[in-house]
Amino acid sequence: MLKVLVVDDDPNILELVSIQLTQAGYRVLKASNGFEALEIIEEESPDLAVVDVMMPGMDGYTLTKKIRTETEIPVLLLTAKGELEDKEKGFLAGSDDYVVKPFEPKELQFRINAILRRYDKAVDVFIQAGPLTINRQSYEVSVGNKVLLLPLKEFELLSVLASRPNTVFTRELLLERVWGYDYEGDEQTLNVHIKRVRGQLEKLTQAVRIATVRGVGYKLEVDSL
Structure with missing residues (x-):
């Protein structure tokens, strides 16, 4: 499950954001100040940080x-200030996006999904998940001498799942990463593609499979050696 660190000295905002992101299928880590946040980052290595600008200390x-100096974790800044100068200061500090309070929790979720999708596009050419190798340059999926060529959407879907084996991806996040932020279809499209990828994986190996996490989404299960 993807981990999001939320850092805010306002307990109400901290709880609001935590509830929204938990419902979206993320594991939420909470910190009330920057020093506590740095300790959590060192211990937990979250996938993204949502950081309030106006905090004491x-x-x-x-x-x-x-x-950004010490890790590659993307950062979304959360603040009551909306002036251009403040936004510029945030981006110069290394933030990936900027949300102004008051905000719709759903908008924050969309922006987090978009940031994570951008970072996933920058993964290595080769993805390894157990015996499964994905070549993002030749679009080949292979196990040993067996090679599989998938349609583009199915290939992208498998690539996202394989980028973090045994991690749960929500249906909403998978739709956004593979079909795009403005996709207006329904989850049935995702279900159909998952079924097709499952069938193709079975031809390659029994050690890697897509599992359904009821009410949340999917994950790529990889047997340990």
């Missing part, structure tokens, strides 16, 4: 600089 800009 260490403001969001400073925390963002530290995060």
